Amino acid sequence: MQQNQATAELMTLRDREYKCGIDVTLALVGGKWKASILWHLAQETMRFSDLQRQFSDTTRKMLTQQLRELETDGLVHRKVYPQVPPKVEYSLTDQGRTIFPILELMCDWGRNYAQAGNQA
Amino acid sequence: MQQNQATAELMTLRDREYKCGIDVTLALVGGKWKASILWHLAQETMRFSDLQRQFSDTTRKMLTQQLRELETDGLVHRKVYPQVPPKVEYSLTDQGRTIFPILELMCDWGRNYAQAGNQA
DNA sequence: AAACACAGTACCTTTTTGGTAACCATTACA
DNA sequence: TGTAATGGTTACCAAAAAGGTACTGTGTTT
Numbered sequence: 001m002q003q004n005q006a007t008a009e010l011m012t013l014r015d016r017e018y019k020c021g022i023d024v025t026l027a028l029v030g031g032k033w034k035a036s037i038l039w040h041l042a043q044e045t046m047r048f049s050d051l052q053r054q055f056s057d058t059t060r061k062m063l064t065q066q067l068r069e070l071e072t073d074g075l076v077h078r079k080v081y082p083q084v085p086p087k088v089e090y091s092l093t094d095q096g097r098t099i100f101p102i103l104e105l106m107c108d109w110g111r112n113y114a115q116a117g118n119q120a
Numbered sequence: 121m122q123q124n125q126a127t128a129e130l131m132t133l134r135d136r137e138y139k140c141g142i143d144v145t146l147a148l149v150g151g152k153w154k155a156s157i158l159w160h161l162a163q164e165t166m167r168f169s170d171l172q173r174q175f176s177d178t179t180r181k182m183l184t185q186q187l188r189e190l191e192t193d194g195l196v197h198r199k200v201y202p203q204v205p206p207k208v209e210y211s212l213t214d215q216g217r218t219i220f221p222i223l224e225l226m227c228d229w230g231r232n233y234a235q236a237g238n239q240a
Numbered sequence: 241a242a243a244c245a246c247a248g249t250a251c252c253t254t255t256t257t258g259g260t261a262a263c264c265a266t267t268a269c270a
Numbered sequence: 271t272g273t274a275a276t277g278g279t280t281a282c283c284a285a286a287a288a289g290g291t292a293c294t295g296t297g298t299t300t
Binding site: 031032033058059061062065083084085086 | 287288289290291295296297298
């Protein structure tokens with residue numbers, strides 16, 4: 001169980017090097033919004049304005065930024081409809097869907113932790 | 121599958137509120153080092169100097185800081201031996217061990233992602 | 241003619257995180 | 271007497287992440 005040192009190869013991602021898969025994962029979804037965005041998109045394709053409603057405590061700017069990075073990293077697909085007013089739909093790519101089990105565990109674990117913590 | 125909105129209750133952690141378990145989890149292990157530290161401690165109890173060797177690209181300050189927070193959050197146990205020179209051992213608490221499945225998935229997923237990405 | 245809808249972008253500020261260098265205490269050993 | 275070992279702390283600074291506000295474009299509705 002020492003996968004991370006056994007393979008001494010470094011992983012490269014966006015010009016940075018990582019020793020361990022955990023760090024790669026966190027680089028991709030470790031921000032303040034990304035994991036939640038993926039979680040919501042896993043449940044349904046959403047328009048930009050839907051996401052704005054869901055994440056009403058952030059700004060358009062932050063959402064755009066995070067979505068662009070997720071798109072660049074191949075986790076989210078962005079589909080623009082050529083109409084006015086604009087319509088843009090966001091959905092998970094196949095690769096994006098593969099992270100769902102982690103999000104599910106994180107969701108459950110966090111909820112349990114918060115509950116246990118509140119009782120203590 | 122809309123656990124996060126179905127329960128409209130907010131979770132509180134260190135004076136902050138979270139809507140979703142995912143955010144709680146990330147608040148606890150989402151930093152640059154914490155998840156890796158937990159991953160290493162899951163494999164063996166380590167002294168501070170062991171951790172310094174493992175994380176040779178960080179500083180005593182960062183290690184101490186991260187370990188203190190993990191301790192405060194109940195994920196890591198810190199045992200001080202009253203001797204000179206000092207000896208301090210870090211290990212996971214029971215609660216800390218419960219996060220291991222997530223770390224394992226994150227480790228595998230990140231490695232797969234990095235591999236797939238390099239081929240594309 | 242004015243306002244609205246949607247999905248942004250540009251520019252700037254604040255907050256959080258990470259990093260450097262220096263310092264401390266105690267005992268053993270040369 | 272001086273140095274090494276361990277496990278820190280503190281003050282200060284740099285970089286990264288997040289946040290705020292204003293502005294854009296273009297058809298449609300009022």
